Amino acid sequence: MSHFLRRALPLGLLLAALLWLAGGAVDRAWYDGASRLLRSHGAAEAPVALIGFDEVSEQAFPEPMALWHRHLGAAMEGLARAEPRAVGLDLSLPMRSFDTVAPGGDAALVRGILRLRRTCPLVLGLTVDGAGRPRPIHGPFQAAAGEGGTAFVLWEVDPDATVRRFTEHVGGSAEALPTLAGTLARALGRPVREGWLDYRGAAPVPYVPFHQVVAWQREGNAAALQAAFHGKVVLLGSVFPFVDRHRQAVDLNGWGEETGRFAPGVLLHVQALRNLLGRGPLREVPSGLGALLAGGCLGLGWVLGGRPRAGSLGLLAALGLGALGILVLQARGWFLGLSWPAGGLVAGFAARAGEEALSRLRERRRLRAVFGGYVSPAILSEILDGRLEPGLRGERRALCVLFSDIRGFTTLSEGLEPEAVIALLNRYFQRMAEAIHAHGGTLDKFIGDGIMAFFGAPAAQENPCESAFRCARAMLASLGELNAELAAEGRAPLRIGIGLHFGEAAVGHVGGASRHEYTAIGDVVNTASRVEGLTKEAGFPLLVTEPVRARLGEAAGFTPLGEQPLKGRAPMAVFGWPER
Known part of the structure; x- marks a missing residue:
């Protein structure tokens, strides 16, 4: 713990x-997707009917919508004949009278409100002004609606401009504002609980055009009114394309409009009422x-x-x-x-x-810090990356093997203290090791003042001979720099010989389970050692065999030395570098 x-x-x-x-963004996206997925699951909710103010209704009446008081009064009287369960108006009525423009309109609307109120609960919508203050409606309309007959048509909007929750604490206010859906639910004796809108089993909502309701009333068609609204909660609201639109998690329009989820706001009131009159919103x-x-x-x-x-x-x-x-x-x-x-x-x-x-x-x-000086970086990287097999079995690989040796080092070191010999060797080996590692070689071992390295394992190389040849040239250049330092110190220069040979060898761990090393074994190793020995008499610091030269191209600048005898094997064609 x-x-x-x-x-x-x-x-x-x-x-x-x-x-x-x-x-918050993750939860909102999850809610939207889950709500759409669960829409087809769950029991049907309380019936809510919708009367829509649409473009066809706008064309059916000669007056602008602000002067529809007579028609709105007629619709309310028609609804009274239908005996609905409750009625809510998702529309803010004017703040003043327009009787000077349309005489008798106010009285007609007041009559409709009063008559409908005697039949069922009626709630008129309120909104707020630009400063957030409640926007009042014309006094007679307010009085006709009576106490508890008005409520706010406001919604809590999430940061992505989508409405997902029913709450009466809009904007995080400590004081609850009576909402249209909440006030209607309370009027019907239902508890009001806040929460995420629940779309389980939410069926599409069709609407009856407002002008149709007015026509039924004026024609005295009580049967049509009863069939459409009897025993239902009825909401009146705008379904105009660009009026009172809200981004919603689920678009419930039942008239086939492509809204892109910017659906009429009245549909939010519909779903909130369905929730409040049924099982309630989702509990968090x-x-x-x-x-x-x-x-x-x-x-x-x-x-x-x-x-x-x-x-x-x-x-x-x-x-x-x-x-x-x-x-x-x-x-x-x-x-x-x-x-x-x-x-x-x-x-x-x-x-x-x-x-x-x-x-x-x-x-x-x-x-790396502990073992970097004991094994080559290539081997250490293979070990750390888990690519080097830990077993004691080998594998056959094509390698270019390099041997180098310091000429006359025994004589050179006779006049030096042992500590000075070690210090000189360390200066030399440091430079040679850097050249080998820089060209991707594996430094197999130091043999006295000699070096064995190979190219092509453990990590494969495209052209091991090219890498080995470049490394040998770098070793000779680095030796020149070291000799310049030794000359400045008044000391004799060093001379080395390097031999390269290419062929197949067995590479892997050699030794016992408790102590082993990664090395290469095979005739190619012995041959490279013999070639390096030829540099003592050949007069060239670098000798390569024909298999190596063939993989370097014609521009390498070698001098053919013909077939040279090699101890313990047949003569072999050897080439000296640099060209003379």
Whole structure:
């Protein structure tokens, strides 16, 4: 547990904080998708009928919509004949009278309001002005509606301009504002509970055009009015294309309009009423339980992150199962944001995987620091990357083998103290090793004042001979720099010979289980050593065999020396460098 707290908590909390910042967007996106998915599941909700103010109704009446008081009064009288369960007006009536323009309109509307009120609860919509203050409606209309007969048609809008929740604390206000849906529900004796709009079983909502309702009333067609509205909650609102539109998680329009989710706002009131008159909005899982779940997922993610490759599959499985569980939860009326479990899983997994990666990096650095001077970088990289087989069996590889030796070093060192000999050798070997490693070679061993290296293993090279030849030239150039330093110190220069041969060799670990080394064995190694020995008499610092020269091209600048006898094997064509 202390290891978990010390290692997981700092990284986990950092990632959890980052996920929390984006969690709102994640939860909103999840809610939208889940709501659309669950729309076809669940029992049908309370019937709510819609009367729409549309473009056809606008053309049916000669007056502008602000002067429709007579028609609105007629529609209310018609609704009174239909005996609905309740009626709500998602429209803010004017602040003053227009009787000077349309005489008798105010009285007609007041009569309609009073008559409908005697039949069922009626709620008129209110809105606010630009400063956020309640915008009053004309006094007679307010008086006719009576106490509790008005309510606000406002919605809480999320940061992405989408409405997803029913609340009467709009804008986070401490004081609840009576809403149209909430006031109608209370008038019908239903409790009002806030929450995420529940779209389970939400059927598309058709509408009856406003002018049709007025026509039925004026024709005395009580049967049509009863068939359309009897016993239902009725809402009147705008369905104009560019008026009172809100971005919604689910578009409930039942008249085939392509809204792009910018649907008439009255549909939000419809769904809120369906919820309040039925099973209520979605309940949000308490934050304490969400935090507890996130903590458990953090621990699971930490366990999975211990093996990132295999654990990543487990992480995906856990995320999938978690999403399915949250979907089932929403299907049962509870909403839990996906960011809680997903954030915990991802944070825990990333924290553990990050900790493991840092531990491996620290271990690699430690191993490089400890063993970097004992094995070649190529071998150490293969070991650290897990590509070098640990067993004692070898494999056949095509190599270019390099041998080098200092000419007359025994005589040169006779007049030096042992410490001075070692210091000189170390200066020489340092430069030679750097050249070998810079060209991708593997420094096999130091043999007294000699060096054995090979190219083409453990990491394969496109042209091992080219790499070895470039390395040999670099070694000679570096020796020139060292000799300049020795001359400045008043000391004799060093001369070396280098031999290269190409062929197949067995490479791998040689030794016992408790002590072994990675080396190359085969005739190509012995031949390269013999070729290097020829440099003592050939007069060239670098000799290569025909297999090497053939892989270097014609521009290498070699001098053919013909077939040279090699101890213990047949003569072989040898070439000297540089060209003379």
